[in-house]
Amino acid sequence: MRNIRWQLLIALGGLILVFSYLLGQTPTQETSSPAPVSGGIYREALIGMVNRLNPILDLNNQVDRDINELLYRGLIKFDSRGIAYPDLAESWAISADATLYTFTLRD
Incomplete structure (x- = not known):
């Protein structure tokens, strides 16, 4: 019985130490990234x-x-989920019988 009490007391003391250590930690501050610059070389x-x-x-x-x-x-592109979004086309329409696709191009 006495042995179990000491083990519980040591475990509780360890938990208190870990908890107080975690409370004392300060979150890391986010560093601001530089603004993107146009131009240059892409490789x-x-x-x-x-x-x-x-x-x-x-x-x-x-x-x-x-x-x-x-x-x-292309006229359209697809995102990672397979959903189409405009690229060179501004918009598009599909006929009711799905045999005619009408694309409006960007200027």
Whole structure:
């Protein structure tokens, strides 16, 4: 019985020490990042060889797809969830029978 009391007292003392240590910690302050600057040079490394710069023929080569994505734009793009958003098109409409797509281009 006496042994258990000492163990509980030591455990309680340890918890109090840990709790007081955690209360004494100050949160880290967020550092402000510098404002982005336009201009400069953009470099991107690719592993592999570029075969074609034709976006229609880039189905089999990941390097071609990466380059073409940087060079060419489409009417719409898709976010990570697969939802379409405008790119070169300002808006678009789909006919009732889904056979006609009308895109309004940006100026």
